[in-house]
Amino acid sequence: MKKGIISSLLVISALAVFGQEHESSEVPKIYRETPTIVNDLVHTKLDARFDYDKSWLYGKAWITLKPHFYTTDSLVLDAKGMEIKNVSLSNDGKLSPLKYSYDGYLLNIRLNKPYKGGETYTVYIDYTAKPNELKVKGSAAITDAKGLYFINPKGEEKNKPTQIWTQGETEATSVWCPTIDKPGQKTTQEILMTVPAKYVTLSNGKLASQKKNNDGTRTDHWKMEMPHSPYLFFMGVGDYAVVKDSYKGKEVSYYVEKEFEPVARRIFGNTPEMMAFFGKITGVEYPWVKYSQIVGRDYVSGAMENTTATLHQESAQQDARELVDENRWEDVIAHELFHHWFGDYVTAESWSNLTLNESFADYSETLWNEYKYGKDAGDATSYSAMQGYLSNPDNAQKHLARFYYNDKEDMFDAVSYQKGGRILHMLRNIVGDSAFFKALNNYLTTNKFKAAEAHQLRLAFEEVTGRDLNWFFNQWYFGAGHPKLNIEYKYDDSKGVVNVFVQQTQEGDAFRLPIAVDVYESGKKNRYKVELNSKADTFSFPFKKHPDLVNVDAEKILLCEKIDNKSLEQYVYQYKNAGNYLDRREAIEFCAKKQDDAAAQALLLQALKDPYEGLRTFTLGKLDMKKSTVKTAAEKAIEDLAKADPKSTVRAKAIDLLGSYANATYADIFKTGIRDSSYAVAGASLESLAEVNNEAAVEAVKQLSAQPAKGQLLGAITSVAAKNGLEEAFPTIAATFGSMPLTQTKFEMLQPLAMLISKMKSPEKVKQGIDLITDFRESIPTAYRAQTDGYINNMVLQGIQNAKQKENTPASLELVEYIKVKRTTPEKKAF
Template sequence: MKKGLYVSLLALAVSGAVIAQDEPVKPSPYRETPTRINNLVHTRLDVSFDYDKAWLNGKAWITLQPHFYPTDSLTLDAKGMDIKSVGLVNGSKTQPLTFKYDGSFLRIQLNKTYNRGENYIVYIDYTAKPNELKVAGSAAITDAKGLYFINPKGEEKNKPTQIWTQGETEATSVWCPTIDKPGQKCTEEISMTVPAKYVTLSNGKLVNQKNNSNGTRTDTWKMELPHSPYLFFMGVGDYAIIKDAYKGKEVSYYVEKEYAPVARTIFGNTPEMMAFYSRITGVEYPWVKYAQITGRDYVSGAMENTTATLHQESAQQDARELIDENRWEDVIAHELFHHWFGDYVTAESWSNLTLNESFADYSETLWNEYKYGKDAGAAANYSAMNGYLANPENASKDLARFHYNDKEDMFDAVSYQKGGRILNMLRNYLGDSAFFKGLNNYLTTNKFKAAEVHNLRLAFEEVSGRDLNWFFNQWYFGAGHPKLDIDYKFDDAAGKVSVIINQTQESSLFQLPVAVDIYEDGKKTRHNITITDKSDTFTFAYKKRPDLVNVDGDKVLLCEKKDNKTAEQFAYQYKNAGNYVDRREAIEYSAAHQDVAVAQTLLVSALKDPYFGLRILTLGKLDMKNSAIKAAAEKTVTEMAAKDPKALVRAKAIEVLARYENAANKGIFEKGVKDSSYSIAGASLEALAAVDNEAAVAATKAMLGQPAKGGLLAAITAVAAKNGIEEALPTISQTFGSMGLSQSKFEMLQPLSMLIAKTKNSEQVKKGIDLIVEFRESIPAAYRNQTDAYINTMVLQGIENAKKKENTPESLQLVEYIKSKKEADKKAF
């Protein structure tokens, strides 16, 4: 599963929060691996859907056998169902069985005692009612209804009717009686009866389609390889199916029909990803097919249901968005890699979740490195590391975590981003050959089974011949990360440099094998050291004072670091050490010291960095109030705005160019407004407004009938808000309402509210307020306290204040309307 971006929503709403704890925190309970009494062998379902009631009517035939000890009973997870009958299948007959059901667990008394290896089949006739079940989710999975009916009655004009399921963590049991634990695995067959106009998707292969006399069709999907219940999937809707192939296996993309022309642009790298992952793991893609489907109102980023990955609607991007970048490519890579790590070999318990998620997270680094080069891979790795470091609370959590309050708590930046960075360090320590052979050993030893972290350690130890207990104890079974303070002392008379490294973290000390690169007379010499103590000093000889001593030469350490180098040393590092993090560190240092000539020179030079991400970073760091920077950079920035090969860089350059307030650049901005890239057009429109507001207003009005997303939508809204262009509000409101829950939508709140505040049409104002309230209420409960405060006291209050100032009968009615919307929110709590 790829988590949503709700943390960044929260970061925008709250600049900082401190939670006071007056009482000692109660320790979280120990979470043991679930005991196995019975094992799933096969699940067969026959289901149909009641769209009016949002119910599933199902029949289940579940094959099981005792795990080891004889048993005469069976307990299944079955949440919020009506259980009509339970029986034991004996040939062509079904014998009724005694059962008890409490709304969560179905406890069945079997007809006899069954022994290990002895199969039996239980039949259950039931109705699932997911909308009538109240189950909380997590930050990654915003609720846990399991089965979702989207616009089932077709009452929402601009939303398709769909059905999709979300099993992780233990929500498959909302629509399918099962043993809902990740360590369980079984084969599966699902027959879905749906209106004939819809297509279906499930795990495995479509083996039969039958047209029924009542306008429905029954599709049967068969999964012949075992997988865990949380990976069971059903999808139904009016989709276009775009087909690709990989080594004779079907690869397909289910998208809403308007996105059919760009489906391959979004998902088309999938076959190449399958080939790449098969090669590096040494395990050929093991499943019969691979399909990807989009779902409206999906509760997370994406989910790796075996052979049938479900993506949030944000995956669907139009052609103009894709000119900037395919923002969903990392998610596509992430979910595919789960088909080895998570689906093929599964974490045996949620305590071991990192065995699934750290690999999927790290796959984004691996794919970017392979497809787009080392800088792109290192950029993905660095971004993920900062995602973990951004929240200080993460440092208190073990990676393999056997104490937690709720299984949903495991879906965090520790299981994902920290785990991925640990794999990156292990790869560096072992070397590529041993690392990837270790992955192969882990996968082949545990295929179609469940594993724990020790299985991973043993696989790497067997291949490398090295004891790795120290590594796993500190990184997997311990918490925190090192904080390093690095100093350098040069003794030219003795020809020695001392590197003093202090570990300043409050947690335990770390053992850190790293490389130290010493650059002397243009030549690099590498020394391998191991940091072990609170304060370590390493001394190296030289003939001529080194231009640079570079600790962690490969830049792989997961750490916070204060590296006490000079501006000259960082400048040398940028030009000669050369990898992405080396250059980024030098840019960041120079950005903080723009009054230093060496730093100014480096920043101007970095505007031509070979990696586009560092060009964007540098553009964003330029201090235009610094006359030297402004003079030195303008020509380069102007060239970048016109010629850079990356649309996102051109957009950023135009944004910077606007700060020069140079009317001579108006032509660049006017041309950019017409660019096919939303980002370039948006940056150009805002830049045009800075030099010629009337021209920007005219351009805005001309674009109101055209599609606008991303940066262009934000710019149109900002110009309309600044100038009170009321006729823009209906179009902007409609676009805002159609956006999924996302960072972009959150960022739209402020300019949208400013435009609403200036609008005199009461009906349009009410519609805008309703859309803001609808968005407020769609944000996951875990974040509502913070985001509600922002939306109510900043966004809605701003509109209310503006309407009070108008002081007309109509505006005062709107004031009361806004108050009622805020009061309704208070009552909800």
């Protein structure tokens, strides 16, 4: 699962105003042991029919099981919020009623006799699933846990399709299918879905048959012949376009809303290449019979790796102009696909070991970017993930493999994901690429179709490398925190020695950290392998001529915070000679703090031509345009980037900065940019044009309002319309805002949208705008509402209310009362 329906940046934006509420750092005292296995799932057959009016599922399940080892005469199934109609033993088609008790969550069944270990039996259950009537909670990663979702089932929402999809992780499959809802269980499966004939369906495995019924429905029969865990069960139904691809004779398909059929391959088309790449590095070819990806409206997380049938939230669907800038969903596509090795093929045996699923999926994003777009792109992905972990101090209190937590949902955090991915990155560096990927193959082949824990990963690496790696796993998997380093240098030219002092300043014990140190002397690099293992370590390195640079952690692989006490001259040398993405980024960051210095300024100008577009954009964002010397020195370089950089996102950022010159001679660049195929370039150009020729910008908005606009362009249109009170632009802005998924872009539009609403005179349009903002507020998951409600109610809506209060007309005062009512947050219903 790629966690989060909502960008963490959205939350950060709100927190900048209202402050973050941290979870208690106190470690829970309940030990979360791996669930005891009494019965093993063997096969699950489900016949599902859907009631769209009631949002119910009428189900008939045949569940084949066997005692795990000990003889048993009972069975306990997870079955949440169901109406149970019949529980029987099924034997050769004959049903024999069984005694049972049911408390709304657990179905306790008395079997007809004691069954010995390995002896199979089949239980039949006739039931109705009522997911909307179940009271359960989700998490920050999975914001809801009702398992089965009917989206616009009656077709009452004009601009939303009717869909059904399921979300099983963590233990929500048991809302719609009785099962033993634990990740360590494995079962083959078949699902029959009866749906209106106009819809297509998707489930795990292959479509075995389709049968048209006399009542206008169709029954699709899906078969999954290899075992997987119940949380990976999936059903999807809707009016989709199905775009088909292939990989080595296996079907690869993309289920998208019909509007996005022309660009489906531009969104998902790298999937076959990803399958080949992941198969090559793991030594295990994609192990399943097919691979489909489907997009669901109102999805409660980012994406989910249901075996052979990944579900993505609607943010995956991007139009052609959005894809000019980047496919923002590509990392998620890689993440969910890699789960089909790590998570689906070999599954974490308990939620305590979740990182065995999620750290690998997280790290796949680095691996894919490194392979497809180069080492800089891979390193940038890895660095961004590390910052995601470091951004929350509470993360340092949590073990990677965690047996103490308040709720299983708490495991879906930046420790299981991003920290875990960076630990794999360090392990790869320590053992070397060849051993790392061979060990992954060993882990996968040894544990295929089984459940595993962190120690089995360690044993796989030890078997391949011949090395005892307990120290590494104890430190990183069964310990908490990360090193905080302070690095000092002392050069003794008379003795030809440089002493490097590394102090670990974090609380607790020292980390054992094998690293490389590069010493640059007269243009030559000498590499030394050393190991930090104390709270204070000293290393001495010889030289003949005073070194130009000593680069600690030269490969930039450590998960750490650090203070590296280098001079400006050393950072400049590092940028020009060390070469890694982080070497260059660190130098840019240091020079950005010294922009009054000519050498630092020169380095920043050089970095504007960095070969990696991410660092060009980063440097543009670091230029202090309030300093006249910087502004003057950088102008020509910024203009060149604005005109001709091959990357649209770099051009957009340069145009943003060019607008700050308020120089009318650049108006032609901005007017040309407004017509660019990139939303980012067009948006930046419109905002910059407004700085030098507001009348031209207003005219452009009037023309652009009749065309589709998203991303930065939509934000720019809204800003210019708000500044000038262009009420005629509101219908297009409102329609687009209302249809946008929950993203950072939508959050950032709140302020300009509110400014526009404040200036509008039409009471109907003002009310429509207020409704749009409050609908957005209500769509934010409960886990974030305490952080965002205050911002939306007390700043965004309050601002509109104040503006209407000042107008002091009967119509405006009526709107004030309307806003007051809307600012009162209704009680959020739990599922």
